[in-house]
Amino acid sequence: MGRDERDALKIGVIGCGNISTTYLRNAGLFAGVAMVACADLMPEMAKLRADEFGLRAVGIDALLADPEIDLVLNLTIPAAHHAVSLSALSAGKHVFTEKPLATSHAEGRHLVEEAGRRGLLIGSAPDTFLGAAGRRARRLVDEGAIGKPVAGTAFMMGRGMEHWHPNPQFYYQPGGGPVLDMGPYYLTMLVNLLGPVASVSALSARGQDERLITAEGPFQNTRFTVGTPTTLLSLLRFRSGAVVTFGASWDVFRHSNMPIELHGTEGSLRLPDPDTFGGVVGLSHRGADWADHDTQGDLYGARNWPYAAPDRANYRMIGVADLARALRDGSRPRASGALALHVLEIMEAILASGEAGATIGLAGEIERPEALGDGDAAALLADRA
Ligand SMILES: NC(=O)c1ccc[n+]([C@@H]2O[C@H](COP(=O)([O-])OP(=O)(O)OC[C@H]3O[C@@H](n4cnc5c(N)ncnc54)[C@H](O)[C@@H]3O)[C@@H](O)[C@H]2O)c1
DSSP: OOHHHHHSEEEEEEOOSTTHHHHHHHGGGBTTEEEEEEEOSSHHHHHHHHHHHTOEEOOHHHHHHOTTOOEEEEOSOHHHHHHHHHHHHHTTOEEEEOSSSOSSHHHHHHHHHHHHHHTOOEEESOOGGGSHHHHHHHHHHHTTTTOSEEEEEEEEEOOOSTTTOSSOGGGGSTTOHHHHHHHHHHHHHHHHHHOOEEEEEEEEEOSOSEEEOOSSSTTTTOEEEOOSOSEEEEEEEETTSOEEEEEEESSOSOOOOOSEEEEESSEEEEEOOTTSSOOEEEEEETTOOOEEEEGGGSTTSGGGOSSSOOSSOOOTTHHHHHHHHHHHHTOOOSSBHHHHHHHHHHHHHHHHHHHHOSOEEOOOOOOOOOOOOHHHHHHTBOOOO
16 A cells, blocks of 8 residues: 555445445545445445445444544435434544535534534535536636626526436425425535525425326336425525525426526626536626636546546545545635535525525525635646656
């Protein structure tokens, strides 16, 4: 074992489902992190991943008790995030969790407070805002390319899951819905660019009371009852004074809205899908034609992918590598629990406002994460010389 590997943050994965393959595959791209063991409620899933990626498959309790493991990467389902992260913190491990941080603001706050009390770090997905497109947008905003941000729009719209997902019912129950499922990508990007949100007002709708599963699988051609709003249109007032419309819907067959546009006193900025790490960032200075920059060729854009170029750049793990760096130099992780907690607070307020029709003020006072420069990003990569 070389010096770099000995010094690396040792990671144990809990939750060996779908997304775990992306994290396990990407870990080798980054410096200062080493995947060593994995566990799952279903031991055969842990065994499968362990064999695929050369790790130790262990029981959950054994992973938590293992003194070699510094950080637990929580890739379980959202309903289990709080319990699994809490047991990891209680075992003295740092945590990085998939989104959302927890399914309620109260549980999310509990985790952030518990980590603070124990002197441990907690980080959370999404880390897409640290990709090439998010970095470029942040630099442009910070340099004043659009002046003072005044207004914006963000839209996540689609027709839902039942035409491709064999088991989509859970997406349409309380704890699911388009805001909790996809909101973290849009809202984390917006908070990284504009700072914290001060108040939220929203309206909600439900296109269908029942949905028909057309995807192949055991439930094909069966119907299920929709238990949560499937369209939420919200107005976000940022503490900076900027106001942004955020729409999240699974009632839309086709649309022409950009994922995110921001308009300031000097110009406009448009961003690609914030669920990706690369894509085209466009800037218009005082009404000039869009100057588009394709970040796909930049560091962490799809074309730099060292294996096979995926159609959507996917560098999940950059947030974990940044947290490992924060532990080494005593600074704060960028994809932090505090940021994810504020995003959870916004999402909970959108849902509550959609129910009640009233404006909801938010208490969250967070600072934007420190900007990640291209050089900082390069320093997170493993030396593949
Ligand atoms: N699948 C994706 O494309 C994707 C993309 C981005 C984010 N995510 C997020 O990643 C997380 C996991 O999603 P997924 O698609 O991999 O789900 P999945 O259902 O495929 O895998 C989850 C795994 O966690 C295990 N698990 C559940 N509860 C557990 C517990 N209490 N202790 C130990 N193991 C437990 C399950 O047995 C399963 O193997 C979710 O939070 C999701 O929002 C998924």
